[in-house]
Amino acid sequence: MITTKQLSFGYKSGRPVFSGLDLSLPQGSVVGLLGKNGEGKTTLLKNLCGQLFSKQGEINVLGFTPRERKVAFLQQVYLLPEEIHVPQITIRRYFDLCAPFYPNYDEAIAHELIETFSLDWKMNLGKVSQGQKKKALIAFALSLRIPLLLLDEPTNGLDIPSKGEFRRAVARHLSEEQTVIISTHQVRDLEQLIDRIVILERGSIYCNESIADLSERLYFGLVSPDEEARALYTEPSLGGTVGILPLQGEAVTDTFSMELFFNAVVSRGEELMRHLHTPSDTSK
Structure with a gap:
């Protein structure tokens, strides 16, 4: 499903983020990606989806090399970033523009989640709160029905009722074949969802264990x-x-x-x- 071998990555300034990082994750897991600030959780997610390119090592995700950014790969993976930047268009327009790229998009799920999160299709994404933006994109992500979802701090910016709605939405709409990697500091928010824990420490995978x-x-x-x-x-x-x-x-x-x-x-x-x-x- 997901493997990295001797992955190394660093930005132009500063120490390497990863050095010889090895990771293997099975299909159908809900993975909690943990680590102290600066350990590279977001960087790893971006490497896995092809938004950043490693300097050395191998990455295989769903049988693809992410850095090649093949359309068939990009249609099967979605990264929800912690900080959301979207154009000033309505939620309806955003879904209409982006959903056709994903063959398994389910409009019924999208409608259900927009209602669950107390949103309105006519809301302008450029004028709503960060929490409302995040709920709209969580609804979009879960409606895609794709093999791999990467969620970077998904509960940041959500109020307490919305965090509960998020947990219930993931539990309801995630299939056994889908894999989700959730980078988070809010471990209590997500503990009931996660069945595997991965901890980044000093540029490598320090722990990769199932909760069971x-x-x-x-x-x-x-x-x-x-x-x-x-x-x-x-x-x-x-x-x-x-x-x-x-x-x-x-x-x-x-x-x-x-x-x-x-x-x-x-x-x-x-x-x-x-x-x-x-x-x-x-x-x-």
Whole structure:
């Protein structure tokens, strides 16, 4: 579905963003792409869709090389950027202009989502709020029914009700064959949607794990004083100490916390990764 091999990329000024980045993602995943500011999440998304070109390495997306920008490839991938810049035209005009490029566009889904997001086809995209622009383009993206959606901070600018509508819209209209990569800092907004987590750190893929596998091997939640000694990570919270513990024969739980896991990777990543990749800890 998506593979990169020894991918290297850098802008003209500054350090390289990636160096020898290897990534493999299966079809049908909803991937949370996480990383600290400046780690290159947006840059990676743009490389995957052919908006930026790597200096070295290979990228294969849907059987295509993105930098070649073949029409057959571009019809199957869509990037929703964090900052949206659109002409001063109505939502209806924007959809009419752009939708014909995508063979699987579904007008019924578009109408449903425009209504769901409390938008009006006559709204001028150049005169509405950033949040309304984003909702219009989320509706457009989900109506395309394409194999690969790349969403860069999709919930930024959305109010609380709209974030809930976004989650429900993705859950309702995403098919099992579609892959979505969501770059986000708003992990709590999207935790219920994501089934795989990829973490960028120091120019490489530091973690690429399914939520199901992590949930089978790790417990996330409150940690008693007696358990702190074997905890892989802990942090204080209003309800007491929370942390991550290895599961050692215990029943599988559904306690996974993306925020807690990311914090653990940032602060104690080597120890956590060593535990995950020790064969004796679990069998996949």
